[in-house]
Amino acid sequence: MIRALADDAVSGAATGAATGAATDLEIAALLWWAFDGLLALGLLGLAYQVVAGRQLFRSVVLFIIYGLLMAVAWARLAAPDLALAEAAIGAGLTGALLLSAYRNLIGTDGEEGPHAPITPPAGAPPMTVPRWAALFAAALAGLLVAGIGWVAVGLQPPEQTAGRLALEQLAESGVENPVTAVLLNFRSIDTIGEVVVLFVAFLAARVVAQELDHAGPGDWLRASQREPLLVGPLIAFIAPMAVLVTGYLLWAGGHQPGGAFQAGAVLAALAVLLRLTGRLRPRLEPTLLERSVLVGGVVLFSAIGLAGAGLAGAVLEYPPGWDYRLILLIETVLTLSIALPLALLFSGSGGLRQEVR
């Protein structure tokens, strides 16, 4: 049926203005409705399979696909900033991380292939929930979702919202992209907090990895003896491209979707690629440079913010006329401060060094 609809649409388009504008709009609405419905159904089904599936590897792959569809969903919600972030994180980091985690799981448990069912580790209590409890929880969650949906549909948009204010005062923020304006000017302390979250996640991974000695000498990601033929040229092309794209996203953030988070994620994905192909090797402790990068973004941001108390009247306020330049400077450093902990988190290591080949 949808094929027919699509054909209709095609023919409608082909014959130009033969059909009335109203029909066009109606068909378009129907098509969008179909697209969104399919997307939502697909997301729901995928989510269910990821959680409820009995095969671990299948769940991993399904989760990667789920990431793809999420990016499309963000795109449909006209949130390209989020779609960008989802693309960089989902395609570059999450998939690789899950596959590596999968490798570690079957590595520690031994004789299990990619079809191994999900089993709790030996000695752990069985993770079964009584049926009535599960049903109760499901009913409760369903009720909650229904309630939220009902409430959200009936919500009257308030006359003045912070978002609208942000658009109104965009001109005073120094940048043209409202998202960047919110992140680096209107609500910059949230951004500081989020970057600290990344740093803390890195520290947390260090605490755990150190105690369990996972980052020890048995480095499973060691480059294989003979690298597949095409990997070299691929890296040689992608690496400079990725750096270029990082710079592009960073620069674009000022006036269109993009910015430090997306750029940092791309850079981190590049590091993951290099790590996967053995061009970067893990190191136990971060070097001074790595430590500087890890803390640099927050330190710079906070320092400029605190200086604002003296130079501009309030903490985190930019001196008049300097806002664009300072935002760009902060974003540049933040990109590095975001990329490095992500890359180190993937490697499960304190630092990285270049592999001499």
Added chain:
Amino acid sequence: MAGMEGVGMERVMGEWMATAGSVQQSLYQALPLITLIVSALTAVIIFGLRDHRRRQRTFWNLFGATIKLALVAVMVYAVVQGVVLTVSWPVLPGVTLRLSADPLALFFALLSAALWLLTTLYAIAYLENSGQRARFFGFFSLCVAATAGIALAGNLFTFFIFYEALTLATYPLVVHRGHPAALAAGRTYLRYTLGGGALLLCGVVGLYAGVGDQAFAPGGMEAVAAWAAESPRAATVVLALLLAGVAVKAALVPLHGWLPIAMVAPAPVSALLHAVAVVKAGAYGVIRIVQDVYGADLALELGVTPVLAAVAAVTILYGSLRALAQRDIKRRLAFSTVSQVSFITLGVAMGGAVGLVGGIVHLVHQGLMKITLFFCAGNYAEKLGIHRIDQLNGVGWRMPWTSVAFTIGALGMIGLPPLAGFISKWHLGLGAYQQGWYWIIGVLVCSTLLNAAYFLPVLRRIWLLPSPPGAPSERLRLRGRRLEAHPWLLWPPLITALAALFAGVLAASPISPLSWAERIVEQEYVLP
């Protein structure tokens, strides 16, 4: 600049002088607080000393006890001059912590301070070789600090604070030996006292919700009278809660169960518990609540005091009957305490000036006599290993001084004229006659007979029955060795026994407890 500084200096000096004067004045005013701090500080210093620092600890112990006694003496002097020293500061909005050295407070404070000194002497010798002495003496001091706080409390909130602090400070003393029986006794003790504390807390909060923050007022708070007129039911319930709360420590039947079990504690602790601290805190609380919060008339009007008197009477008879059945010396003494302390409650509950005098004076008399008895029982146990009554045969001739003290205490308890106990009972009986509660006279007679029935056989064994052949003491005597306890163990009971004797014989003298009690009642409760 220099000149100005000179002027400034002069001014500072002048101000300083003035300040110094006012500081002196306020220090004097703060004496009740300082008294408490002295005891607490003694405790802190002792906690900080390591266990083997015996001499230092002894010094601080005696130093603290002496200073405190001196401070109390100063306050007594002040009150004789007609000055009631009062300290108060706000703790919460509408709630103040108030320490007030009125005559009744000093009556109790002086008793506790004096007996603390003696008990400390005794305890130092008694616990010479046991472990954990730092902890013991630290809590010992805290215990007395809490008692002083109870004595000097100027309102119900303050009273409650120290009443509960006393529970906390006493627990480590009860379980001091640490064996399972001691721990079990500690549990029982807590069950009763914390439960009672909860009841008391409800009552105190209820009273504060009803009338707000009021200082103790002789003859009852006016606000309470107004409140009771307005909502008599609430006032009655609160009074019942308050009395039930203090009844636990005062060991009124059926809330007395902890007292005999707590006997596992070392003798000085028992002495302290029975004569000065815990039991007396309860009895003192009864006096304060009935006389200074509600006033005897209002309490009678609300119909609570007759019930209280009945409970006290039952307790007197019950305690005596139970004491009769005990074979263990300390347990018999413990039930005797249950019985004797209720005389105080009885005196308060019956109302009327004479009965009240009997109750108040018994606070001191019972303390003196009972502490004597416990000291002696401790000496018997310590020196001869005697715990049961049937082991006492002929002990009088082996430990004559101890036994003399014991005898004075026991006879006083019976109420033999002219000993202290007689004075109390006489006033109680007179008060009952005055009030027309004749049944109380019957109770007094019964109790005296019962007292005689459980104390006289003990005295007979001590003095008249021959000691068992082959007792170790016989051999020692043949070698001409002294048999008596260590002087530090011997002098405290002798002193308290003498005090009990003089309190009775010299009751008419102006410095006797009786005169003081009469003065309190006259000044505070009758005239105004």
Added chain:
Amino acid sequence: METIDLIDLVSIGLLLLGALFFLTGTVGLLRFNNCFARLHALTKADNVGLGCIALGLMLQAESGWAVAKIALIWALAQLAATVSAHLIARFSLRLGGGVRRMPP
């Protein structure tokens, strides 16, 4: 879009062709019986499919900058698909699997 010029027509044709290739790839993925055959069907189909769609969109793009970007995307996709297909085929071959079905 009052009138339909040649560019639009070409563009529409390319887009539809691309969609067809995608359909082919999906059918191949579902219907072919072993891993290598599926690989064969899929990589070619989807790359040509993406190529056609990219080309179709390039014709409609508003600026040279957009054209370049789409071209870059296509080029990158070609490269990535090539390498990925190679890697997976290699992996599958080393596993000895693909032809022989593995128990689920």
Added chain:
Amino acid sequence: MTLLYTGLAVFLLLNLLVGLMRVYFGPTAADRMLAALLFGTTTVAVLLLLAEAMALSALRDVALLFTLLAAVVALAFTRLPRRFKGR
């Protein structure tokens, strides 16, 4: 034209969802990965179409990121251990 873009996007999405069966049934890990790669490409195409249909040129950047990073997952996949050879 917008209608065409939208229709094609719906069609491609449908393709993708149908293709999920291959991921579900496998049977080998490589099959699943293959399907995932195809979906990557499909998503890129969908995003390109959406960029036109919704007049959101930033979506092309999203597509760019996907293609740029498509190889990462494949590489991570082939870094799985050789141990299940012969199973």
Added chain:
Amino acid sequence: MSSEFADSGLMTAELLTASAELALPLVFFVPLLTALLVFWVGSTRAPWLPPLGAALTVAAAVVLIFGVANGGPQSHHLGGWQPPLGIELYADGFAAVMIALTAVVGLAVTLYAGPYLRGKGLSLEHFWPLWLIQWATLNGIFISADLFNLYVMLELLTLTGAPLAAMAADRAALSAALRYMLLALLGSLAYLLGVALLYGATGSLHLQEVGALLEADATAAIAAALITAGLFAKAAIFPLHIWLMPAHSNAPAPASAALSALVAKAVVYLVLRLWLWVFPVLLTAPMGWLIGGIGAVAIVYGAVQAMRQPRLKPVIAYSTIAQFGYLLLLLPLVVLPAAALPAWQGAAYHAVVHGLAKAAAFLAAGNMIYALGHDRLEGLRGLTPYLSVSMLALALAFASLMGMPPTGGFLSKWLLLSGAIAAEQWLWAAVVIVGGLLAAVYAFRVLAYVHAAPPSGWVELRAPRRLPRIMEWTPVVLALLALLLGVSGMPLLQLLAHGAPEIVTQWAE
């Protein structure tokens, strides 16, 4: 000269009051930047840096508290943007009181952690940054007036708390920390969902604005339910408490102290702040009863569980679950005119006193673990001479937890109880009383072991390890502070009175 002194004193006071507005962001940024600096330099190279940072943080906190005490609530608009658009930092009396608590406990933890972790052979390299960031986050939660910013802070709180709990280097600690993190993240999501609904309904994220604009409709109800449930999971309020005991009892002692006294407390603080400032329209009597009922069950459940633990740290951890119940009792009482003020004061007071006492108890337990190598209660018999100072601290802390006079815990109990009785809420009065008695049961069970004689035939195999002096005295000082708060509550309550919620002050006359 004395007048000059007085003048300079006055000037200092004015200066302090004026700098308070600046101190507001500093209580967040100073520990944060110190943490980053410590990481950058490396803690082995500059062991003096963390204490210095702690001291500076305390200094900023003192300036801020002084400012609130003298000049009323302080506010700072970050970036110069007005609230609906920008984020406001706002410190009223409640926040100042909590910041003071955090400063005291934080300083104690900082001083204690060094010797403890070194002595247990654990690395300080990651502890310092994590702990200092946690401190910054705690202060951030107390002063942030923005719902989304609070979400960020909550995330940071969880992410710093979990690794601190996992630091004990064993599998039990690790799995406990993971469980904590998963449940807490779930809580964060629920909170975020609720915040999104609130934003959708009011168009603002600013606490006071949302509170003013919110109407008692279904949106507000669902948002409140989501936010409360999410925060309950993070704060280990009764049915969602399962993570707390393993996480808090397996963590290293200073981390346990921080987690129980501050981290979970900060979340409960947020629950109270949101209910009193944002959701007062929803706070009807049945709603109060519901939440108060949860608190009452928590009080009983936590105490009963604490009675049955064979180890010391689980006892203290379960006690935390019970003690948080008292804080929830505020909500049923605050709607009643007669009870609102004392209940409000009592809950805030309880938060502070519990923090001090709980930190003291955990640090004392840490001393036991340090000296004996374990925290089994049975093993305490006869060993107290070695630990007498620590056990004194433990006893004092327990006295405060069970609300015995003359400790601060008693005053909070008094306030709650007098509120309940004044409003004739016998049930809540009974809960307070019974809770105190139950606390006494588990507290004295521990103290009985402390006083117990060694078992017969007991031979000392290994002399307990000697405690560093600073570790020995830190818990005592904390416990004494809890005691000192029992002598007079007036300073704290006067500070608290600045900017009390309207739901409390409306009955004032």
